[in-house]
Amino acid sequence: MTADERFEALQLTLPPAPAPLGVYKPCLVDGKYLYLSGHGTVQEDKSLIIGRIGQDMDIEAGKLAARQVGLAMLSTIRENIGSFDKIKRVIKVLGMVNCTADFTRHPYVINGASELFASVWGTENGVGVRSAVGMGSLPDNIPVEIEAIFELI
Numbered sequence: 001m002t003a004d005e006r007f008e009a010l011q012l013t014l015p016p017a018p019a020p021l022g023v024y025k026p027c028l029v030d031g032k033y034l035y036l037s038g039h040g041t042v043q044e045d046k047s048l049i050i051g052r053i054g055q056d057m058d059i060e061a062g063k064l065a066a067r068q069v070g071l072a073m074l075s076t077i078r079e080n081i082g083s084f085d086k087i088k089r090v091i092k093v094l095g096m097v098n099c100t101a102d103f104t105r106h107p108y109v110i111n112g113a114s115e116l117f118a119s120v121w122g123t124e125n126g127v128g129v130r131s132a133v134g135m136g137s138l139p140d141n142i143p144v145e146i147e148a149i150f151e152l153i
Helices: 003-010 059-081 106-125
Strands: 027-030 033-039 087-098 129-135 144-152
Touching (some): 003 106, 033 087, 059 106, 059 144, 106 129
Parallel strands (some): 087 129
Antiparallel strands (some): 027 033
8 A cells, every 4th residue: 555545544634734833844855855844733623732741631632632743744745745655754753742840751642643654654664763852831832743854755
């Protein structure tokens, strides 16, 4: 199966590709690499999932928020690149978790996006290197922000 076919088989709906809220590009192609700026928790109705993990939401809600960020990233890819099949592999993911100081399971939260990418591009090409870190705050009090680098075909 191709990445586009895998995505269709998942029967997921993409939110609208988020517009920049500052002076930056949501994505940039440089040679054979696609760089995605930090994406947030944009939902289908353009609203954001809001809250701090460990205070306003639990770890499972945080993981679902990370999956929603992954969907927003896929939306940006589709809008700007046209097809998931044009992505060879995930290279690097940086996941930032808005959480309380005592929260320590950042990697589990970011798995929400990583598992989504693995389901689209397969475990060989959909899993890259990754960092998952805690933050004292994120824009608009979103629970998760993720940026990534992909290799193009």
